[in-house]
Structures are given as C-alpha cells and as structure tokens.
Amino acid sequence: MRASTIWRAGVALLLLAAWETVARSAQTLLLPTVSDTMSALARLLMSAAFWSALWISHQALLLGFVSAALIGVPLGLAFGHWPSLGRWVRPHLQIMLVVPTAAVIPLVIMVAGLSLRARGLVVFMFAFPVIAVTAEAGMREANARLLEMARSFGATPAQMMWRVRLPAAWPAVLAGLRLGLARAFSGMVVGELVLMAAGIGGLLMKFQSDFDAASVYAVVAVVVLESVVLMRVVAVAEQRLLGWQDRPAFG
Amino acid sequence: MSDNGGRTLGRAAGLVLLVGILAASCAQSPAEETRPEIRVGFGGALDFGDLAGEIAHQQLEKQGYRVRVVTFASTEIAVDALSRGEVDFATGSTRSFWAAAARGAPVRAVVEHAANVFRLVIAGMRQDCAALDGQRLALHAEGAVGTVLARVYLADRCPDAHPEVLLVPVSANRLAALLSGSVAAAVLKLSDVSQVERLAPGRFTMVTDFGNAWDDLKTTLVHTNTNFAESHPDQVRDYVRARVLANRQAATDHDEVLRQAKRVLGEGSDWTPEAREYAALPAWHPDGGMTRAELDRTLRFMIDRSGIDQTLTVDRVADLSVLEDVLREVRAVTPAAAATD
Numbered sequence: 001m002r003a004s005t006i007w008r009a010g011v012a013l014l015l016l017a018a019w020e021t022v023a024r025s026a027q028t029l030l031l032p033t034v035s036d037t038m039s040a041l042a043r044l045l046m047s048a049a050f051w052s053a054l055w056i057s058h059q060a061l062l063l064g065f066v067s068a069a070l071i072g073v074p075l076g077l078a079f080g081h082w083p084s085l086g087r088w089v090r091p092h093l094q095i096m097l098v099v100p101t102a103a104v105i106p107l108v109i110m111v112a113g114l115s116l117r118a119r120g121l122v123v124f125m126f127a128f129p130v131i132a133v134t135a136e137a138g139m140r141e142a143n144a145r146l147l148e149m150a151r152s153f154g155a156t157p158a159q160m161m162w163r164v165r166l167p168a169a170w171p172a173v174l175a176g177l178r179l180g181l182a183r184a185f186s187g188m189v190v191g192e193l194v195l196m197a198a199g200i201g202g203l204l205m206k207f208q209s210d211f212d213a214a215s216v217y218a219v220v221a222v223v224v225l226e227s228v229v230l231m232r233v234v235a236v237a238e239q240r241l242l243g244w245q246d247r248p249a250f251g
Numbered sequence: 252m253s254d255n256g257g258r259t260l261g262r263a264a265g266l267v268l269l270v271g272i273l274a275a276s277c278a279q280s281p282a283e284e285t286r287p288e289i290r291v292g293f294g295g296a297l298d299f300g301d302l303a304g305e306i307a308h309q310q311l312e313k314q315g316y317r318v319r320v321v322t323f324a325s326t327e328i329a330v331d332a333l334s335r336g337e338v339d340f341a342t343g344s345t346r347s348f349w350a351a352a353a354r355g356a357p358v359r360a361v362v363e364h365a366a367n368v369f370r371l372v373i374a375g376m377r378q379d380c381a382a383l384d385g386q387r388l389a390l391h392a393e394g395a396v397g398t399v400l401a402r403v404y405l406a407d408r409c410p411d412a413h414p415e416v417l418l419v420p421v422s423a424n425r426l427a428a429l430l431s432g433s434v435a436a437a438v439l440k441l442s443d444v445s446q447v448e449r450l451a452p453g454r455f456t457m458v459t460d461f462g463n464a465w466d467d468l469k470t471t472l473v474h475t476n477t478n479f480a481e482s483h484p485d486q487v488r489d490y491v492r493a494r495v496l497a498n499r500q501a502a503t504d505h506d507e508v509l510r511q512a513k514r515v516l517g518e519g520s521d522w523t524p525e526a527r528e529y530a531a532l533p534a535w536h537p538d539g540g541m542t543r544a545e546l547d548r549t550l551r552f553m554i555d556r557s558g559i560d561q562t563l564t565v566d567r568v569a570d571l572s573v574l575e576d577v578l579r580e581v582r583a584v585t586p587a588a589a590a591t592d
Binding site: 027028029030102105106109110113114115193194195196197198202205206208209210211 | 325335346350419420423427433558
C-alpha cells in the first residue's frame, strides 16, 4: 500500500474520531455521532423513499446542469473570442455568481412557477456563471505565441479558431464543467430547501423537523459522495482528453 | 519622512484605529453589565403575531432587564439553541419543541406565544373545500403545524377533495406563488392573509380558519430551558408575568400594537387591519393561553396526527406552575384560567 494512501486513511480516521468526540460532548440535537450516522445511512440506502427522492432531485440536476453546459460553454467561448462582448457581459455573470439565491427565489417562482422547470432554473443559476466565466477565461487567455505562429503560417480565421483557440480553451472548459457540476449539486439542494421541498431537500426538511440529525447527515453524505465521484469522473475524462497537453489542467 | 517611514506610520495608525473600533464594539457600560440579561430566540423572522412579545420585552427593559432577541433561520435551530442554553426562551412551532423534548431536549412550555392564526385561502370566490380538488395547494414544510393542520383538515373534513400538495418552506415564497398563480391555494398566517388582501384585493377567498376549527390547539408556545428555569426561577416568572400583562395590553391598546408594528415590521404598511384582527381573535390570550386541558388536547393531536413520540406527557413538554403562580398574582380574567387557579 502506498504511503499517501495510508496518510489519507489516517487523516480520515482522525477526522471521524474528532467528529465522534465532538458529537458526544456537544449536547446538541443537530450533530449526530458517526456511529448513528452510519446506522442511518444503512437504513436510508434500504428505503425506497430515499431512492425516489434522489431521482426527483436528479431530474432538476440534469435539466439545470445540461442546460447550463449547453448554453454556458458556447456563450463563454463567444465572450472570450469577442472581448468587447465579454467586457459587457462579465459583470452580469459576476453578479450571478454572488447574488444570494434566497433573494431571487420569488423571481424564479414568477418566471417558472413551482415546477421541475423552476428547480432546474435554480440549478442552472448556480452552474451557468461558473461554466461561462471559465470558458471565457480559457478562450481569452489562449497562448499568444501559438496564435502568432499560426498567423505567420497563414492560418485562416476558421483554422485559428478550430486548430488553436478552441483546443487551448478546452482545459478551461472542462475545469468549468467540473466546478459547475459541484455548484449544480449545491443548487439542487438549495432549490429544494428554499424554493419547494421536493426530493432530497424535502427529505432533509422532514428529518430536520423530527430532529433526526443522523438521517440528515446520512442524506448529506450520499449527496457529497455522489458529487465527489462524479467530479472525479470528469477529472479522469479531463486527463484522458487532454493527455496530449503538457500544461497543467486548468482550475 | 521616507516612503517606508510614512507607510509604517500609516499602518500603525490603521492598527490603532482597528483596535479602537474593536474595543468600542466589545465594551459595555458598567450599568449594561450589571443588568440581568434575558435572551429570547425566534424561529424565523418576526411577524405580527410576535408583537405582544415585543411589548413584553420593552416592559422587561423598563424593569431593569436587558432583553436580547435572536432571530434564527428556522424553528429547529431555535430549539437546538434553547436546549443548549444559548437562549433562555424560544418560540416557534409547538410540534418542533415537542419533537425535541421527545429526544430528551430540556425544553418546557411556559406560556402561549400566539393563538392558532393559520388560514386556508384559495383563488376565486368559492368558499367550500371542494374547490380545492385538483388545485395546487402550497403548504409549509412537512412537520410544520400549518401543514399538519391542512393535512388533517383535508383528511377529516374534506375527504373528496384531492389537491396537488406542494411544500414551499418560505412564507414569502408561498405568497409569491399564490400571487403569481403558480398555486391556487395556500395555508397562510393571518398576517399574510392581510398582506395578500392588500396586494390583490378580492382575488382570494378564505376556505377555512384553522383557528376556529381547532380553537384550543396550541400552535405556538414560549418554551424555556429547564436548567435555566431551575437556576433562574425569578427571571422565568418575571418573563411569564410580562407576557401575560403584555397580552392584556395588546388586546385593548391598539396604538401600542401599531407602534410596535411600525418599529418591528416597518413603517411602509398600514398595520391597522392586522391590529384589529389580531386583537379580535384574540391572538394574545389575556391569561397566557395555556391550561392543562388545552395542552393535553394539543399533545394528543400532535401524537395522533403528526407522529411525535407517543410516550410524551404534558409534564414532559410544559411547566404550568409558573403561569399558575403569575395568574394568582395578577388575577385570571377568563373563566377557564380562573378554574385552574
């Protein structure tokens, strides 16, 4: 076994031991022990209600994230390619990144009602700005020497775009998708906690109202684990697709 | 002076200023330090139902207490803060406090906060519950009192109506959904009903008043931490007395309620309709609104209809002795409370 693996396992065990100690001494209704959380996790994974809730949540995740990727990547690339357009749009994207979600929920209701569309819109609002901003940065910061070289070899604008600019922006696009996915998971849960209690958010609220903190943490653990696994999948895809590049991955 | 010297001097001045600001913000006058403090937690933003409590807090300030009101994001967080002793009193959904008591939290109800002010409203003019059939109905989160009441109402008194229930946790979002037509009906607090009427006059009709349907159900109580109550019995007594006297004042002194509404909820609205409606109910009971019989009925209801622990008893969720002492002192004005006196 590699030393780094042993270190990681050791740190994880230490953190779990610290969690157990704090939970036993904290005397709070909202922090369960590790052991209680594990039991709740086992119960949760056996429950049909949990899988149904997970599916309901993932419909919004899929809708919002795929829309954010399909719209965010081309728009981000376009903003990067035409800097004057980017300068005009960038402040708006930055506002989207920092605006408190709770404040815009009534607006979401006015626009999309209380539906899957509305939950998808919340996910979109979380993921889209990150994806677009990162793609824009990747396009804008294409290696100037490469561009110059392509130009001196007489590359046409289309060749410059397809052979130089887009491949150069590709790492940023993938990093943006990875970060956007993480934000999409947050958006999925936030939307269901603030907009309407459905899916995982509904389940969390139900457990919270019964002070069943172990089940709350078990649900959170599943969501975190799933997002970590999916982000790892994107990172591996990133490595495979960008293996030809010797530069470090963006983000 | 060299650039470096000037920069160093500037940094030192900035540091002194920062320390000064921190010290000033942390410092308390000697008089502030000696006044006993009462910390009160609310399980959400303050609304009209909280105003009698605010009157009581001002009275306690006049008596020499320092009252610190803490608004938590949800009742669950307020309950946890109370059970850990971070606040001395807390208000919010009764069910939440009792669900925590069932898990061993040291919390007991000492006086009612506000009466049952939940209403079921629907778009259009039909007042019968059959109008709900097939419509989208917005409720609070699962486990909240308003949601429990709505589900019981639909099951017992309107079994043929099958609305599509949507859980919308934030009150402002339920209002937005109702006003935008995203839902046709919603369970709202009386103050929200008044707001809807102000924003969209004549568009909505009340299907039922849960306060009338379950007039003895205690939906919002003031709870204290039992450890605090044991170590500070006088403060608990002073607090409950102030609440009872404030309830009596709020029932008759509309000007004071309106003054509090403007101070706490904002100057922007005319709060006269709310003041009239809350006083007419009355939302704030002149004798503290908590008898053993009422608590027993509320507990049975919560156990049977909202799935909280069956082994709970009135003595595990409430301490009536303080209110009874206070009523002996200030004399009960209603027959029910006088009977327990």
